[in-house]
Amino acid sequence: MGDLEVRALVKRYSDSAIVGPVSFTVADGEFLSLLGPSGCGKTTTLRCIAGFETPSSGDVLIDSRSIAGRPPHRRDVGLVFQNYALFPHLTVGENVSFGLRLRRRPASEITRRVHDALSLVDLAGLEARYPRQLSGGQQQRVALARCLALEPSLLLLDEPLSNLDLKLRLQMRTELKKLQRRLGKTTVYVTHDQGEALALSDRIVVMSRGHVEQIGTPREIYESPRTRFVADFIGASNLLAGAVVSAGAAGVIVRAGALELRSTDRTPAGATTVTVLIRPERIRLAATPPPGADVNRLPVRVADVVYLGEDLQVLLDLDGGPTLTASLKATLAEKDWAAGTALTACIAPDDVRLLPVAVDAPVASEAVTP
């Protein structure tokens, strides 16, 4: 009923900036996020789907029918704006019924549908208020109800939570997810907040500088990033420049500085140099090396410990090698690790990821933690 396909979408701007080609599909009822920093093209893509930008090439299809030629007022999509865009001269009820009144639905039907839409967002009874009398969170829910009243096949949301303060944002996030599950609406969500994308989405499209970096489930994006950008943008990372020593059935051996690490990942397309990714929370620290053969064991020295309340960040020096950052729960750690303490860092080969060396990134040898 409401599946979306974006096919090779390209938008060319006059000053030679290009977004695309962007391709992805959204199955009926799926929640897909477009995630990336500002300027990456996610909003442009969304606006192309809504019809407010005309793509230079490519197509947008809903239920396998192209809508690229249709003007924005004749597309069956609902768009929730970042600044809500409520009509200031109309009441909440008039705002929500706006689309229904345009379609000349009978009054009784309008009243019922408005009531239903407002109930969905927990604002039933506020029909007579004006937008200026509502809080930011309430206004945002009215904007949502306004779209839902028309029962579109596709729901588009353009950073709807970014104008709310943190607590409200987290609360709205849960409510949005519940609502979407309940209604089963195909949803495309634009955000620059990775936590939001990970929490809400069935799948994520990570974008940067106008093109798609990776498409996958939240778990895939986090645990198996395929490019340096994705690794960098989502979650914290230790990124090292590495050279492939050998690659075989038992795994790959890479050398990074003075380290030699074993990885079960595949080398990107026959490369001889790679970027090695180790997530800080995957580094286990012990005072004495534990037994067992199948783990990368590195002797390290504590450089600094940063107490973050729930977590502990431990900066580790390796003799003659790069520095690494490890992250562990404060409850599990020995809080008295003084600078200079000798420890063993254990990293499973599954947790040593290999990424292509980014074309324009500097080849660094230190740990990078956003």
Next chain:
Amino acid sequence: MNATSAHARFGAALVAPGLGILTLFLFVPLALIIGLSVLTYSPTKIWLPVLTAVNYQKFFHPYYVGVMWTTIKIGLLTTAMCAILGFPVAYFLARAPARWLGVWLFLLVTPLMVSSVIRIFGWLVLLGRRGLVNATLEAAGLGGVDLLHNVPAVVIGLTELLLPFMVLPLMAAIETIPRSVEEAARNLGANSLQLFWRVLLPLSLPGLVSGSLLVYTVSISALVTPALMGGRKVRMLGNLVYDEVLTSMNWPFAASIAVVLLIVTAAVMLGYLRTMRGLARRSGQA
């Protein structure tokens, strides 16, 4: 305490020359006109210090009622034309990219600053008996037509003259409507007409009222346009004032016409202020 009153006195001193000029050459003359309007006309001495209501009673004479009616009619027609033509231009300018806005504004404002006689001369060349339109018609063998000396001609002349007065406040009002509100309306299914009627018009109403006020008050006091484009057949209150002051020398009567114009202008202004306050309360735009 001393500092503030010295402060205020210094301010008063700075403002004094300007206020002085306005008092001596605006407020006092206007007050004199109001006084003159209730004095009696005398063909020999022009005015006598005898109070009378005759000058205002003259307005009820059918000829003068006709002139009043023509003036109001032309005022309303001009305002309507300016609103109809002005809205698309105002919308276009409000949404125009900054790079081009300067050029469009320059083209809008320059005619405004050129003397109205010159612009009307242009219309005369176009529409006059020996003018371009007639020359083309005659060349086509269709004979000449008197395109001037009627109400539509005066309305056209005034509309062209006053259009920028409508566009500028309307443009300012439309600029305050966020583009996302327009896009939201389109997303909900509104075509251009519906967008205009349900969203743009209600939200730009203050600008429309402001512009209409300006256009109306200037058009009802027009002199040069009806004189040159309306001729004998279209006479407005402005023409009446001119003739009575400089030709007939019936200054008391001229003064009463002036006072009537003043009252109408003031009344429209007050009405405007009331509407603005009402509108602001209703739409609740911060």
Next chain:
Amino acid sequence: MRGRALFAVVVAIYLFLLAPLLIVVAVSFDPTDAFRFPPPGVSLRWYAAFFTSDTFVRAFFRVSLVIAAVVSVAATVVGGLAAVGLVRFLGRRRGLVDTLFLTPIVVPEILLGAALFLYYSRLKWETSVAGLVLGHLVIAIPYVVRTVSAGLAGADRSLEEAAMSLGATRAQAFAKVTLPLIRSSLVSGAVFAFIVSFSDINIALFVSGPETVTLPVHIFSQIVWQPDPTIAAASTLQILLIAVLLGVAQRVFRLRVTA
């Protein structure tokens, strides 16, 4: 979709707006006196006629230009002072005075013209340059007051205070810090005052006399009594003058925005 239709409509309306001016300019170059468009050729004969006509030259250069220049300077000084007084010194009492300065804009110009004419007769003043200058000042001063007030409101007060904390007296701080900042408002106020005076017809029709025939008044009487394309040449010269002044004013503002 709508975009292109809107653009076409707007261009058409702009043509309507500019049509009379374009026609006047075109006709001024017409070698014949038969008002044709497009003109059959290009000739400067009407410009020659303009410069050889005593009445036209006098009206343009000896009357209008001079009066406008005087009005421009006087209005800028008086209006500038008033704006400073309003914004910086009057504080609470400002509202009433503000409104008073806006009154001339609200009063229809012919009323002002008629009122001044009757006033001058009452005072037994003969028509003179001074009478016209004063009349123009009344309508020009509000423009200057508004522009300079806006400019002052935009000028940061703390800059003056910083100068004073570095040892400048209040007057020095004003002269060295604020005055340069409002320079562009003063210039644009001066330009508007000039244009308002030069283009005025409604006041001049009442207040000008045989010695003080301004260009617009002369054009008016020529249209009524003796229409010929010399009027077009005179008009084009006025259009040119005003367009150049407006262009200059816009440039000054542009500079302000980037500086």
